[in-house]
Amino acid sequence: MIYNNRLIDEKINDYKKVSILLNLKRYLFYFFVAFLLSRINILFYIAPIGITFSIICVLKNDKIFGIIVCLSSMLGYFTTKSNFITFDLYIIINLLLIFLNFLDLKNLKNNLKKILILNLVGILIFLYKYFIIGFSIYSSLFSVVTEISIILALYFVFNNFIRVMSYFNTNQIFVREEVICLVITICLVVSGFNNLKFLDLDITNIFLMVFILMMSYVNGISVGMISAVFSGAIIGIIYGDPFQYISTYSLISCISSLLYLSSRFTVVLFCCVCVLILKLSTISFIGISENLLLVEIFVSMIIFLLLPNKILNKILVYFNEEHKKEFYTQKRLFNTLDMRIQKINDFNNIIKQLSDMIVSNVNFKYKMLDKKIYIEILAESVCGECNNVNLCWKNKMKLVRNELFLSLDNFIQGDKKLTKYIEKICIRKDNIRNELTKISNFYNMQKVYEDRIYEAQDMLSYELKNIHNIIEQGVKEVKKDIIVKVNYEKSLISKFNKFKIKYFDLVCYEENDRIKVKVILPYKVYCEYKLDILDIVNLALPKEMILQEDSSQYINSNEEIILNYVEKYNYKIISHCLQLSKKGKNGDNYIFTQNSNDNYIIILSDGIGSGNEAYDKSKFTVDLIYKFIKTSLSLSSCIKEIISIISLKFFRDESISTIDFASIDLYNGKMNYLKCSSVITYVKRENEVFVLESDINLFEDFDESTNRILTGEFDLKYGDILVHLTDGLIHFKDLSNKSWLYNFLKKVTIVSPDKLCEEIIREFKILNKDSFQDDVTVIVSKVYKNCD
Secondary structure: OHHHHHHHHHHHHHHHHHHHHHHHHHHHHHHHHHHHHOOOOOOOOOOOHHHHHHHHHHOOOOHHHHHHHHHHHHHHHHOOOOOOOOHHHHHHHHHHHHHHHHOOOOOOOHHHHHHHHHHHHHHHHHHHHHHHHOOOHHHHHHHHHHHHHHHHHHHHHHHHHHHHHHOOOOOOOOOHHHHHHHHHHHHHHHHOOOOOEEOOEEHHHHHHHHHHHHHHHHHOHHHHHHHHHHHHHHHHHHHOOHHHHHHHHHHHHHHHHHOOOOOHHHHHHHHHHHHHHHHHOOOOOOOOOOOHHHHHHHHHHHHHHHOOHHHHHHHHHHHOHHHHHHHHHHHHHHHHHHHHHHHHHHHHHHHHHHHHHHHHOHHHOOOOOOHHHHHHHHHHHOHHHOOOHHHHHHOOHHHHHHHHHHHHHHHHOOOOOOOHHHHHHOOOHHHHHHHHHHHHHHHHHHHHHHHHHHHHHHHHHHHHHHHHHHHHHHHHHHOOOEEEOHHHHHHHHHHHHHOOOOOOEEEEEEEOOEEEEEEEEEHHHHHHOOOHHHHHHHHHOOOOEEEOOOOOEEEOOOOEEEEEEEEOOOEEEEEEEEEEOOOOOOOEEEEEEEOOOOEEEEEEEEOOOOOHHHHHHHHHHHHHHHHHHHOOOOHHHHHHHHHHHHHHHOOOOOOOOOEEEEEEEOOOOEEEEEEEOOOOEEEEEOOEEEEEOOOOOOOOOOOOOOOOEEEEEEEOOOOOEEEEEOHHHOOOOOHHHOOHHHHHHHHOOOOOHHHHHHHHHHHHHHHHOOOOOOOEEEEEEEEEEOOO
C-alpha cells in the first residue's frame, strides 16, 4: 500500500507540473495580448480597449490571471504616455480592478459584478475628465457614455475570444460569430504594434495586410471583408486617414476572396495591379518616401507568397468552420476504423504466434519409442523362456545386447539377417527373426507416421503464415487514405434537390487522389432518371465522372439500387480471345474484364494437358485468383496461398496449372504483371515488340512441376497491343520455329485486336500444318484513349 501511495503521489506531482506549465503559457499569452490591446487609442482622450479586456479577465474569478492581465495593461498604457495624455486614467482604473480582484466577491452573481465594475469605471472616468482634464459636465458625461458603450460592445467580442482560445486546439467547431470575434481581436492585437517601424516601414500595416490576405484566402469574403473593414478603421483612426486604409484593405480582401481557388501567385499579382491602379487614380507622383504604403503592401504580398502551406492549412482548420467539421469528421472516422482494425491485428498476431509455436514447440512433435525398449521386449518374449538364458545374458549381457541392436538395425533397413554371433549361439533363431520382423515393421510404420506429423506441422505453419500475410495486406488496403469531400456532397445534394430526384443516401469521397461517389436511390427513380443522373453528378463536381461498369446492385428487399460513379478513365482496353483444342475440351481458361478497383485485369491459366481434368484445374485457378483480386488485395501478396490452395485441391497431380496475370491501371496506364510457370507475353508498340519474359527458357525443356514466380511493371501507351498466350502456341516439332510469333508481330500491320488474333491463329495453323501438340489460347488486347 505504501508503494501504491507513492506511485499515486508521483503521478499527482507530474499532473501539477504539467498544469503549472500550461497555466504559465496561458498567462504569458494573455499578458502579451493585454499589453498590445492597451496600446490602442481610438481618439486623443479615449482608449478603453485594454480596460475592456482587463474587466473580462477580472470577472473570470482567477486572481492570478486577473492581476497579470491588469499589470500588463498598465504597462501597455504607460508606453503610450508620450502621445496619449490620459494614460494615467487607465492605469488608475487597472489599479481599481486589481483591488476589486482581491475582494471576495464570489457570492455576487456575475451580472451584478459586471454592473458594479462598470459603474465604478464610469464614475472614475467622469471625475477624471471633469476635474483633471477640465471638461464640462456634458462633455464628461458624453465621454463616459462613449467609453462605456465601447466597453460593452467589445465585451462580447473579447469574451468570445477567450472562450474560443480555451477550445482552440480541440475538435470544437466554432460558429461564424465566434470566428468573427476571433478575427476582430487579432486585428486589434496586431494594431497594438502601432508606431513600430523597420526601415521606415510600418510593421503594423504589414502584419494586418498579411492577416487580411490569409483570412480572405482561407475563409472567403464574409470573414475577409469584416477583418479588412475593422482593421482599416482602427489603423486609419490611429494614423488619421481611415478611408484610405479601409478602401485599400477592402480591395485586397475582395480580390483574395474571389480568387481563393487560384494560386497565391495569381492572388498577389491581381492585388498588386489593382492597388497600383487605385493609387495612380489618387496621386500625381509616386515616390518611396511619399508613398510608403505602396511599399508596405508589396512587402506584405511577398510575405504572403512565401508563407509555407503548413501554416495556411492550420489556419484553414482553425478558422474555417466547414473545413474543420470535415477534418474532425474524417479524424473520428479513422479513429473508429483504427479501433476496429486493432482487433483484426490482434487476431492476426495470434495466427502468427500459432505459426511460430507449431514449429518451435517440442510438445507438438511425435515421440517414438527408444530402441532399448524394443530390445527389452524382444529379450522378455523370446529369451525369457530359453534354457540358455543364463549363458547368454548373465555372462555376456553387453555383447548380446549390442548384437541384438545390430540385428534390429539390419531388419529396419530391410536386410533380414541376424549377426554372426547371434546365429552361432542362439538356439531360437527363428523366433528371434519373427519378433525382429514384427518390431521392424512397427518401427518403420511409426517412423513414417512421425515424418507425416512433421510435414503436417510445417504445412500448417506455412499456411498460417500465408494467412497472416494476407490479413496484414488487407488491413493496409483498408487503412488507405479515404477523405470524405463534404463540399462536393453539399453540391450534389443541392443538385439532386433542385431536380427533385429522391435518394436514400449519398456519399462523396476521395481515394488514391480520385473522386468517387456512391448513391443509393429507389429503383423506380433510377429507371425514370437513368440518363439524367450522370449529367447531374457531372454538373455538381469539378471533374468528369462516369458510372462504374457492373457497379449497380439491385436490392430486392428494399427496392434500392446502388450506383458508383468514378472519375473518367484515361485508358480503355479492348480484348479478344481465340482457342484451339488438341482433343475434346480445351484445358485453358481465361478472364479479361474491368474490376471495381479501376483496373483492367487479364487472367490466363493453362491446365497442363487437355480435356475435362485440365479444364477443371485451370477454371478453379482463374476463379480463385479473380475472387482474391476482387477483395482489393495485390496478387503478389497472396500468390503463395493461392498456389497452396490449388495444390491441396489437386494434390494427386504432380504439377499445378500455370498463372499469367496482368492488371492495368486505367488512369495512368501502368501494368503490373505476375507469372507463375507461364510463358512470355508480347507488347507490340508500332514497329517495336517488347518481351515480358518469365523465368522459363522457352528454347529448352523445363520441369513443369516446379512453380516459378515472376513479377514486374510495364508502362503502356495509347496504341499498345498485348499478346498473352499459352505454351501450345509455341510448341513445335521444329525447334527453329519457336520464335515465329515475335518475328510475326514485328512485321504485321494489323491493329484491330480481333483481326490480329485471327491472323495469329491462321499463321499458327499454317506453320503446324493444322496439327498441334497442346491446347492453344491467345488473348490480344489493345490500349485505346478513352474518348467516350
